[in-house]
Amino acid sequence: MTQFNPMVKPLNQISREPTGNGWNIEYEYFDCQSDVLACLTYTLFQDNWHQIGLGHLEQGSVLELEFNEAPKKCVLYDGYLTVIAQEWHFHLCIEETLGGPDNETPPEQRQQRLINKGALYRRINPEGEPRSWGIQFWNGAGEKAMTIFLPNPYIEDENLLPDGKANFAKLDFYHELRETYVLGTKQLPFTKNPFKCSYVAVCTSGRCYPSQKWQPTFEALLSAVEKAKLHIEVRTTGCLQVCKLGPVAFYSDDKTWYTRVQPEVAEKIVSEHLIQGNKVIEYIYPPV
Template sequence: MSEFNQWVTPLKRTVSEKTPKGGTIEYEDFPTTIDVTGPLLYTLIQQQWQQVQIGHVVEGGVLELEFTEPPKLCLIYDGYLTVATPAWHLHLCLEKNLGGPHCTTPIELREKRLLSRAALYRRLNPEGVAKSWGIQFWNGAGEKLMTIFLPNPFLGEDEDYLPVKKAEFSKLALYEELREIYVLGTRPIPFNSNPLKRPYLSVCRSSRCYPSRKWQPIFDALQTAVKTSELDIDVITSGCLEVCKMGPVVFYSGDRTWYTRVNSDVAGRIVNEHLLAGVKLSKNLYPK
């Protein structure tokens, strides 16, 4: 694993795109490596959730979702950023999606799904005045994946559109900060490590197969072993991991290892032998 670098190397690439009504969208690209996109998205989704909206914009339709509280889940699973709120959830492919142990994602599809371009944008009217700000993501096929809408000084309460004299330009502080960090590289990323790469152990609690219904003792054993070993990792549960009839299943995000037919004893050994000593439990590895 490469060392985390708090300084972004600027791409120095700006692209302007004309809109049908005579305006312009000005894109300033930034790197799509996980150590850039991870801290950025963690900042927006976990820390600045009250200021942003997430959605999708195409000709003929706009979707905008807002957070009413911090997300209950924000992590990377098999390459996908997974964010869950009480009302909705989203997935965004930030790393290669390899697929489950019995359903490998074809290489061509991995490349298509993967985030390939990211940019801060300003949408300008025909007079050249910026009217909205945000972040745009594209996949490997050049399709727009997702848009993050940043605070707009022209929008007041209840989406009331304000005249220039009443605009709250202090709302652009977040955009300017992100631009300095991720586009210009003049300020460091405000983390010492990638917050979205924090490792975790996930226990399948799905009711789809009988074995996985016995997940609680495995979960408890993992928590106890992690606490005893003083490892800085999370132990969580998940829905169906799609490796049914071989449960209980445990997934370790650090190196994407799958363990099957796990019991309390095996759970402790996963922590002590795999995570601490670096030796995987071959007997319980998902068969290739």
């Protein structure tokens, strides 16, 4: 495991993409190693959700979504960042994804899905004036993966402001991101990867047969962790990719999947694995 570096190394790479009628998009690229992407996406979706939009921006098509309130969940599992808003959600691959406990994702697909290029952009008019600002991500196949729309000083409440009335204070967030991620002159706002917290997740998926009763397992884990005063979060999650062997639990620190986790097994996992460091072998998946 590489040591967390609070400074982003500048790439010093800039390109321009003509978009027609004298308009261009100027890209300033930044490092996309996993800690950097984690800090950036946490900053965007957890701390500044109220300032951004997201979607896709292509010739002939624009999709733009906004948060009406803070996301209900912002978590990392098997390489995918999952952000759940009130009425929609998305997944973004910011670390290598293995494909669950059976490592089902082929190596070439792991690299294709992973975000491996990112840039802050400015959309520049024929007069050379920037008119919109954002972030563009690309996957390992070179395809545009997601666009982040940053505050625009020329727009207020989705309406263009009159000439001379632009609010350039709205560019403060763009400049802060540029100093941190492109220029590398400002430290990352974290002392470690913000998604690398210890947690135990319990699957709540309806596909988790033969038992869909995950609540007793969750409550047993939560009670045992609190009783032991461990600094480990107990959370619920969607499918953990071990269907038909539920209840299923996942421990983040060493990426261990447990199946058939009844409450008494949950207590054993806490006392033996989380406290003593000894895995409960008979319930591990894949079997060992």
